[in-house]
Amino acid sequence: MEKKRAVVSVIGKDQIGIIANVTTILSNHKINILDISQTILQGFFTMMMIVDMTGANLEDLQKEMDELAEKLNLKINIQLEDIFQAMHRI
């Protein structure tokens, strides 16, 4: 199967349980996290993850993340990694 990697970005007001909630959804979908980076900038939580999407259903995942984003008032985006490669690397 073709390897498919995606960037998951989470941005919003810092609060308890963001990482726990997001990673629980990922693990329920059997999605492996390859890399993770997180900072808090002026009270704003930002997290970037690179995940292995091979075999996962992007649409279902997106739906669950949307629900979580709404509940915790966050912005969660899942974008296939190639677009970042295309834009920033020659």
Add this chain to the structure above:
Amino acid sequence: MSITYNEMMETIRMVQLENLDIRTVTMGISLKNCADSDFSKMNQRIYNKITTHAQHLKKTAEEVEKEYGIPIINKRISITPIAEILGDATKEQAIEIAKTLDNAAKELGIDFIGGFSALVHKGMTKADQTLIEAIPESLSVTERVCASVSIGTTKSGINMDAVRKMGEVIKEAAERTKGQNGLACAKLVVFCNPVEDNPFMAGAFHGTGEGEVVLNVGVSGPGVVLNALKRHPEADLGEVSEVIKKTAFKITRAGEFIGRVVAKRLGVPFGIMDLSLAPTNAMNDSVAEILEEMGLERVGTHGTIAALALMNDAVKKGGTMASSYVGGLSGAFIPVSEDNGMIRGVVDNALSFSKLEAMTCVCSVGLDMIAVPGDVPATTISAIIADEAAIGMINKKTTAVRIIPVPGKSEGDMIEFGGLLGRAPVMAVNGYGSEKFIRRGGRIPAPIQALTN
């Protein structure tokens, strides 16, 4: 990480805060093999061919949009100029084809279909004449069909008989849609040096040198360029050019990538990437505001053309390396009604009709989405077209006129077109006539610039 944190943030910021999007993926479809002396057969073939080839266009584009998180605003179709397959059909039959195209567009859920067109820059065939006669009614009874007419090229000169005719066609189209402020004219472009692979409306058509089916892409991104410049308020103009180049590179790479993915999934060859900055009425998504960010108090003042030339050139330089196949119009658009900064420039009396004309010398494409008083005579509209065509012909570039003489409105009125077409202040034109010049007719010979062999 293979991609750095900052790079990820930059892409996300561009999309979410700065309106980076793919303005259009446009599928070009040849209709040459739909021609038939039996009209109803031809009509059916046109419908079938379009709806078959493009059946997955919208769905596929939406999937890609979702997976990569970059919005694709418009999904469109361009077709062989209809005059080329019209043969002996009548005006009524040509209007029938326009309706067929409209139905196909609605069936497919795409916003515009371009190519209700004729290329008459040197002469007019019977079919060309039929099509041009059919334009006003066709555009008033359809919603999504766009028409264009080529009236001049550097190689052939300017067909002034066609220019005269188009002045009348534009007036009639406006009159037929006076209840909607002459909306039909917003779907009609008159070209000099048109390109065959333009993905942008209203002037898209699938040219004679094109294959069966192709996918062309146009990106947007004035907002991204504007914000990049805001981060360099004290840079000199050489550095400004550099910032625009780098930004244009990234925007174009995103567009090219998304275009290729859509083309691959549809099983269609990727055609070209159009390097154009296309503004929208969204906050800060304005070409005019980029020029103002460079240091002009208002767009239209002295310095505007220099700033525009710098910007247009930098976008091309940045974009060229980012795409394998650059084509289409590839230059900044300066539509008045679709750019909040332009609208403000006109309202504040900083931006005049003449300045807009001058601006078209250094960028794409021409006098675009300009509202003028409804009582402007057809010959004046023709003369405006002739001027713009002359700029294109002599400078070997594409120029176009998309002008709306709004019935019953006069200078200073604000006209709402809605949606992507925006709103436009009615601009004054020169009150002195050009009637005799237009009435002379004939053809302005190809200029010396044409003799390049």
